Amino acid sequence: MTDTPLVSVVMPAWNASAWIGASIESVLAQTHRNWELIVVDDGSTDGTKDLARSYRDPRIQVLVQENAGASRARNAGLRAASGQFIQYLDADDLLDPGKIAAQV
Secondary structure, eight states: OOOSOOEEEEEEESSOTTTHHHHHHHHHTOSOOOEEEEEEEESOSSSHHHHHHTOOOTTEEEEEEOSOOHHHHHHHHHHHOOOSEEEEOOTTOOOOTTHHHHHO
16 A cells, blocks of 8 residues: 555547557656556547557556547546546647656
């Protein structure tokens, strides 16, 4: 059991296979270790969900929905989140390794 707060990282993704690997790796590199990553695949046709699912870290979950836009994908991720804090991260962006720790 940890006394550090759980941070839910919500990542909407649509046809992001070219970038999502680096984005997920930036979450895996966080110095704050108590996080969950919720990737919401928004109807991608380029293998985004398969790439996201290839990560075997139990803190990563991949949700799939029909294409409905980034806002609906973010809201779906927020509904699935169980963290005390929320960190939004687009699938083509990166987090500095100490970003979550600094904000917590």
